[in-house]
Amino acid sequence: MSQSRTDIEAVEAAxxxxxxxxxxxxxxxxxxxxxxDEISCVHPGWPVLxxxxxxxxxxxxxxxxxxxxxxxxxxxxxxxxxxxxxVTCTENILSGGPAEEAxxxxxxxxxxxxxxxxxxxxxxxxxxxxxxxxxxxxxSEEEADRDGSGD
Amino acid sequence: MSQSRTDIEAVEAAxxxxxxxxxxxxxxxxxxxxxxDEISCVHPGWPVLxxxxxxxxxxxxxxxxxxxxxxxxxxxxxxxxxxxxxVTCTENILSGGPAEEAxxxxxxxxxxxxxxxxxxxxxxxxxxxxxxxxxxxxxSEEEADRDGSGD
Numbered sequence: 001m002s003q004s005r006t007d008i009e010a011v012e013a014a015x016x017x018x019x020x021x022x023x024x025x026x027x028x029x030x031x032x033x034x035x036x037d038e039i040s041c042v043h044p045g046w047p048v049l050x051x052x053x054x055x056x057x058x059x060x061x062x063x064x065x066x067x068x069x070x071x072x073x074x075x076x077x078x079x080x081x082x083x084x085x086x087v088t089c090t091e092n093i094l095s096g097g098p099a100e101e102a103x104x105x106x107x108x109x110x111x112x113x114x115x116x117x118x119x120x121x122x123x124x125x126x127x128x129x130x131x132x133x134x135x136x137x138x139x140s141e142e143e144a145d146r147d148g149s150g151d
Numbered sequence: 152m153s154q155s156r157t158d159i160e161a162v163e164a165a166x167x168x169x170x171x172x173x174x175x176x177x178x179x180x181x182x183x184x185x186x187x188d189e190i191s192c193v194h195p196g197w198p199v200l201x202x203x204x205x206x207x208x209x210x211x212x213x214x215x216x217x218x219x220x221x222x223x224x225x226x227x228x229x230x231x232x233x234x235x236x237x238v239t240c241t242e243n244i245l246s247g248g249p250a251e252e253a254x255x256x257x258x259x260x261x262x263x264x265x266x267x268x269x270x271x272x273x274x275x276x277x278x279x280x281x282x283x284x285x286x287x288x289x290x291s292e293e294e295a296d297r298d299g300s301g302d
Contacts, residue, residue, distance in 0.1 A: 038232075040230075042267060042283075044285065045286065045288030046265075046288075047287050048226065048228075050228055081235075081280070083235075084233070084235040116191065116283040118235075129230075134193060134283065135288075136196065137195075
């Protein structure tokens with residue numbers, strides 16, 4: 001195992017910061033977490049977005065249409081090889097759109113999404129290279145099947 | 152740009168080999184394309200599968216329930232940084248399950264999936280570290296919005 005505890009903790013922190021930036025609705029904070037170039041992003045049910053312009057515009061759009069969003073992350077797994085990290089996690093999302101009346105909160109929605117986030121080590125810390133989130137549509141059948149047998 | 156044409160071609164070939172192994176229903180061929188350890192996989196609508204045992208069992212299950220499958224890949228984009236590559240592509244899938252009568256082909260289904268595939272350079276070539284596929288549920292609105300403006 002080439003993975004150091006320090007690396008894994010740093011990647012976990014970068015992953016948490018990504019979701020916190022969304023919770024804060026802080027576009028600048030979010031923008032600073034992505035690599036400069038060659039990034040890609042898939043929101044649940046969306047086609048692939050590629051490049052910084054397209055990816056960041058999508059977040060500006062999502063933030064403009066989201067009054068409230070909270071991520072409860074579970075099953076976070078970090079793998080580091082060299083200067084790249086792959087994180088998988090389950091995003092238990094509670095979100096609300098703009099309210100119909102001023103001062104009110106829009107209806108809250110629960111959503112179950114799984115994500116694969118790829119991070120790259122840089123002088124500015126671990127930055128996001130790729131985010132892919134997708135809706136969980138089936139029951140987790142493999143739970144029953146998780147018998148620990150190898151390959 | 153640190154990406155060489157040779158690297159990109161080699162990664163494209165590895166990505167194509169991944170889908171061809173599925174088309175051939177060749178479990179050994181498919182197994183040989185994944186890293187030994189710490190891999191993860193999300194099939195469209197599924198939760199995260201982690202580790203070689205869980206991931207490869209899922210492919211054995213899918214192959215057992217798939218009589219026919221063909222992938223038409225479009226929008227394939229490869230990014231290489233150091234010894235890691237991220238590939239995004241659209242999988243236009245035509246598949247059929249087992250027939251109800253021997254010698255017949257089951258009903259064919261079309262499916263639109265987007266994938267993010269992460270590859271790692273190894274002495275045995277580029278191997279799969281992570282695959283994440285998800286259904287495309289919305290129209291591609293960003294097409295109209297693709298105005299080339301930067302970040």
